[in-house]
Amino acid sequence: AQTVTQSQPEMSVQEAETVTLSCTYDTSESNYYLFWYKQPPSRQMILVIRQEAYKQQNATENRFSVNFQKAAKSFSLKISDSQLGDTAMYFCAFMKPFMNYGGSQGNLIFGKGTKLSVKP
Amino acid sequence: DAGVTQSPTHLIKTRGQQVTLRCSPKSGHDTVSWYQQALGQGPQFIFQYYEEEERQRGNFPDRFSGHQFPNYSSELNVNALLLGDSALYLCASSLMRVYEQFFGPGTRLTVL
Numbered sequence: 001a002q003t004v005t006q007s008q009p010e011m012s013v014q015e016a017e018t019v020t021l022s023c024t025y026d027t028s029e030s031n032y033y034l035f036w037y038k039q040p041p042s043r044q045m046i047l048v049i050r051q052e053a054y055k056q057q058n059a060t061e062n063r064f065s066v067n068f069q070k071a072a073k074s075f076s077l078k079i080s081d082s083q084l085g086d087t088a089m090y091f092c093a094f095m096k097p098f099m100n101y102g103g104s105q106g107n108l109i110f111g112k113g114t115k116l117s118v119k120p
Numbered sequence: 121d122a123g124v125t126q127s128p129t130h131l132i133k134t135r136g137q138q139v140t141l142r143c144s145p146k147s148g149h150d151t152v153s154w155y156q157q158a159l160g161q162g163p164q165f166i167f168q169y170y171e172e173e174e175r176q177r178g179n180f181p182d183r184f185s186g187h188q189f190p191n192y193s194s195e196l197n198v199n200a201l202l203l204g205d206s207a208l209y210l211c212a213s214s215l216m217r218v219y220e221q222f223f224g225p226g227t228r229l230t231v232l
Contacts, residue, residue, distance in 0.1 A: 004162075033219045035220075037223075042225070043208060043225055043226050043228075044223060044224070044225045044226075045163070045210060045212075045223035046223070047220060047221075047222070050219075050220060052219075091162050091163075093162075095219055097219065106176070106219075107153060107165040107168060107176055107178065108153075108155070108163070108165065108212075108221060109165070110162030110163050110164070111162050112160075112161055112162050113161075113162050
């Protein structure tokens with residue numbers, strides 16, 4: 001069974017600085033997807049960034065980038081130029097494609113989350 | 121374009137009762153997944169519906185059941201409620217062959 005571990009329950013960063021959130025996972029699969037989701041106090045889970053395991057290039061979305069180390073099963077999130085609106089719970093998630101029905105949506109397996117506070 | 125919507129926002133029930141939660145997927149999406157998020161935890165997968173059938177199921181008892189309608193909306197039913205069922209219930213919609221899920225705001229269920 002796949003597991004996702006986030007070893008930092010809480011982190012804080014000053015506005016405009018850079019912060020890195022850690023995530024490790026355990027799987028024997030070779031084809032899978034990794035995600036970072038953000039959940040602000042409003043509770044709505046928002047997708048931040050996505051990485052396909054077969055791609056060697058690290059994904060980037062504006063101020064958000066990942067460091068994907070497949071052999072080490074590590075998937076960290078870097079937030080540059082942190083903003084007050086980045087304050088939220090951040091969840092790392094793993095998905096294995098569901099190979100029935102010709103390959104389709106799997107289910108997301110989440111870590112326990114990291115609470116990030118951005119301070120002015 | 122409306123995103124994923126869920127109703128109700130909050131719900132309070134007593135032990136032994138039954139509850140139904142509702143989800144309308146994002147326009148154009150055909151797949152609905154349900155997750156339970158206990159306080160201070162990450163979401164846990166309950167089940168997934170596609171073409172009105174349950175396609176995948178997580179480690180949840182049969183007290184948890186669901187349904188998907190022809191318009192792709194979905195319901196989550198929980199029978200014989202336990203105190204431990206108190207949680208935020210999240211619905212996520214997607215396209216079956218696209219590996220990205222969009223979440224609704226959730227329903228906060230409190231069981232007294």
